Amino acid sequence: MITNNNTKKVAFKTLGCRLNQYETDALVTDFDEAGYKLVDFDQSPDIVVINTCTVTNQSDQKSRTVISQAARKNKDAVVVVTGCMANNFKEKLESQDNITFVVENNRKSSILSLVDAHFSGEILHPEQLPQDVFRYEPVRKSLHTRSAVKVQDGCDNFCTFCIIPTVRGRAVSRPVADVLESVRKTIENGFKEIVVTGVNIGRYEDGESKFEDLLAKILEVPGDFRVRISSLEPDGFGDRFVELFSHPKLMPHLHLCLQSGSEKTLLRMRRMYDVEQFRKTINQFRSVYPEFNFTTDIIVGFPGETNEEFQQTLDAVAEFNFSHVHTFKYSVRKGTRAERMENHVPEKIKTARSAQIRELSEENKLRYYQSLIGKTQNILVEKATKTKASGYGDLFVPVEFQASEIQKNTIHAVKLTGLSGEGEKLVLLGELIEV
Amino acid sequence: MHLIKHDIKIDESFYKIEEIRQLTNETFSLKLPRARFAFKAGQHLSLGIHGDYQSREYSIYSGENDENLEVLVKEVDNGYFTPKLRKLKAGDLVEIHGPFGKFGMEAKAAETGKFVFIASGTGIAPFRSIVRTYPEIDYTLIHGVRYANEAYDPHEYATDRYILCTSRDQKGTYHGRVTGYLNNCTFAPETHFYLCGNSDMIFDALEILKEKGFERDQIHCEVYF
Numbered sequence: 001m002i003t004n005n006n007t008k009k010v011a012f013k014t015l016g017c018r019l020n021q022y023e024t025d026a027l028v029t030d031f032d033e034a035g036y037k038l039v040d041f042d043q044s045p046d047i048v049v050i051n052t053c054t055v056t057n058q059s060d061q062k063s064r065t066v067i068s069q070a071a072r073k074n075k076d077a078v079v080v081v082t083g084c085m086a087n088n089f090k091e092k093l094e095s096q097d098n099i100t101f102v103v104e105n106n107r108k109s110s111i112l113s114l115v116d117a118h119f120s121g122e123i124l125h126p127e128q129l130p131q132d133v134f135r136y137e138p139v140r141k142s143l144h145t146r147s148a149v150k151v152q153d154g155c156d157n158f159c160t161f162c163i164i165p166t167v168r169g170r171a172v173s174r175p176v177a178d179v180l181e182s183v184r185k186t187i188e189n190g191f192k193e194i195v196v197t198g199v200n201i202g203r204y205e206d207g208e209s210k211f212e213d214l215l216a217k218i219l220e221v222p223g224d225f226r227v228r229i230s231s232l233e234p235d236g237f238g239d240r241f242v243e244l245f246s247h248p249k250l251m252p253h254l255h256l257c258l259q260s261g262s263e264k265t266l267l268r269m270r271r272m273y274d275v276e277q278f279r280k281t282i283n284q285f286r287s288v289y290p291e292f293n294f295t296t297d298i299i300v301g302f303p304g305e306t307n308e309e310f311q312q313t314l315d316a317v318a319e320f321n322f323s324h325v326h327t328f329k330y331s332v333r334k335g336t337r338a339e340r341m342e343n344h345v346p347e348k349i350k351t352a353r354s355a356q357i358r359e360l361s362e363e364n365k366l367r368y369y370q371s372l373i374g375k376t377q378n379i380l381v382e383k384a385t386k387t388k389a390s391g392y393g394d395l396f397v398p399v400e401f402q403a404s405e406i407q408k409n410t411i412h413a414v415k416l417t418g419l420s421g422e423g424e425k426l427v428l429l430g431e432l433i434e435v
Numbered sequence: 436m437h438l439i440k441h442d443i444k445i446d447e448s449f450y451k452i453e454e455i456r457q458l459t460n461e462t463f464s465l466k467l468p469r470a471r472f473a474f475k476a477g478q479h480l481s482l483g484i485h486g487d488y489q490s491r492e493y494s495i496y497s498g499e500n501d502e503n504l505e506v507l508v509k510e511v512d513n514g515y516f517t518p519k520l521r522k523l524k525a526g527d528l529v530e531i532h533g534p535f536g537k538f539g540m541e542a543k544a545a546e547t548g549k550f551v552f553i554a555s556g557t558g559i560a561p562f563r564s565i566v567r568t569y570p571e572i573d574y575t576l577i578h579g580v581r582y583a584n585e586a587y588d589p590h591e592y593a594t595d596r597y598i599l600c601t602s603r604d605q606k607g608t609y610h611g612r613v614t615g616y617l618n619n620c621t622f623a624p625e626t627h628f629y630l631c632g633n634s635d636m637i638f639d640a641l642e643i644l645k646e647k648g649f650e651r652d653q654i655h656c657e658v659y660f
Binding site for chain 2: 156158160170263264267268270272274276277335337340341
């Protein structure tokens with residue numbers, strides 16, 4: 001790769017989902033291989049890349065704050081804003097003096113070309129960049145211990161609350177051969193855990209190959225690695241999907257997005273399943289893998305959500321025993337169908353409902369983690385000091401244990417012995433079984 | 436330095452309206468050239484008016500092999516979008532994106548399966564598309580409207596397959612709501628149900644069908660708002 005900018009410093013900031021994190025990691029790899037130096041925002045970067053999120057009002061606000069802080073701290077830097085907010089508020093962002101380039105999601109993978117061109121004096125507009133949502137190189141240099149592999153982008157579901165089909169576009173799947181090649185290279189690059197990711201990966205479709213077929217092929221890639229699945233819509237998979245989890249490489253955790261426990265709310269959200277189908281899926285998994293860990297997303301205060309409907313959500317969260325609930329207060333997204341619905345729920349009620357879900361989620365988490373004490377987990381070490389190490393186990397539970405001379409990105413069997421912290425900071429403690 | 440390939444792309448999303456078919460006082464269909472727009476019966480599209488920033492989703496009203504692409508529109512009093520659609524004339528441009536959605540069935544299933552289509556109002560649109568695409572399909576269409584004159588293109592369905600439920604007059608096959616009719620029906624156990632219309636109708640119909648013992652996997656929903 002040719003570059004004349006090998007002394008330039010670049011800083012990245014990512015907001016939002018795991019897909020965004022992956023895309024930033026792939027950009028980090030691009031810039032690193034081109035000779036740029038990776039630095040923090042406060043180390044006078046020449047380029048700052050902000051990969052934004054627009055899934056809620058809060059995400060917009062966070063994205064705006066990061067953009068203005070980055071630009072203020074680094075007045076001479078080239079500021080590149082990309083990600084879903086860049087799609088959603090493109091014209092507004094382009095009119096801001098503190099932003100050099102606004103790059104839409106489908107051109108994000110070519111940001112290095114844009115920056116290279118800028119420093120060599122070429123006038124290149126982001127719209128001249130190629131459009132390709134799968135052009136990313138396999139991650140080598142990363143901000144994370146595990147690496148995602150992107151298999152799909154976009155969504156055609158058009159849930160009534162969701163802006164994602166607008167900012168990520170129509171559902172497209174990456175060809176099986178490309179995915180497998182990316183998995184092989186990511187493992188060659190030293191990653192021990194890959195996360196299969198996309199916007200709506202359950203709808204993966206490449207010719208005759210559906211998501212389960214792709215997953216089965218990924219699991220057969222030779223090498224010492226384990227596989228996780230990023231968040232998944234709870235529809236469109238069957239018995240074979242459950243069976244695949246008996247493969248030792250596939251980790252027993254799913255983030256299965258319920259959004260509401262009320263049938264009426266689910267219909268208004270235009271979700272593709274009902275509570276009974278969700279229950280069936282959870283029960284099917286747990287009948288085969290009793291410790292299987294489920295986490296979920298819940299939206300509270302969707303337009304028209306009554307107290308009774310919210311209670312049904314509380315009941316579902318308690319029944320399904322999610323070990324973590326990512327709770328969102330419903331947030332109006334311009335142009336979505338829910339924006340035009342009647343009976344929007346006051347912010348105060350949303351906040352109260354959100355607190356109730358969070359409280360219940362923490363009770364669930366405590367109970368679930370307690371049930372694991374005495375059992376063994378294989379921990380992928382993410383942090384290690386001279387005396388202590390921590391990381392996530394097979395079940396995607398956080399574990400800390402005493403250990404010396406343990407390296408990051410290694411996997412160790414640990415017997416779970418207790419708990420530490422509370423609420424969001426609750427972690428399992430363990431003892432190293434082998435080094 | 437990476438080489439950038441500059442693509443030239445022609446915008447293929449604008450369609451010229453060929454005809455506006457007035458079906459009732461409030462409801463009309465927009466007929467567009469089908470051009471290269473390929474879709475599966477039951478899918479929907481997103482429709483925008485040239486020069487307007489908003490768009491809406493509409494189920495496709497025409498069959499897969501019809502000469503035209505057609506959508507069914509009911510004007511909403513004091514709405515933002517449909518009164519603007521109402522003012523369009525033949526020759527005006529609309530912007531189309533899609534097709535979207537999984538509502539519908541594979542061709543093989545359409546040839547061999549047994550189907551009950553349940554619609555309220557303009558929720559009949561995907562079923563007309565399915566029936567026109569698969570003329571031999573074994574179906575019963577239960578359509579709920581307020582008045583019998585809101586039965587859009589009723590002559591296109593075999594009389595023994597089309598049940599018109601009218602809630603405000605007695606000129607339909609059944610006087611009352613779709614759900615009232617459903618309550619008194621029996622269906623073969625292997626039947627697949629397709630529901631399209633407002634969320635209250637769908638919710639109530641779902642409950643009735645589940646109570647009758649049908650699995651959720653046999654019931655397919657497309658909610659209109």
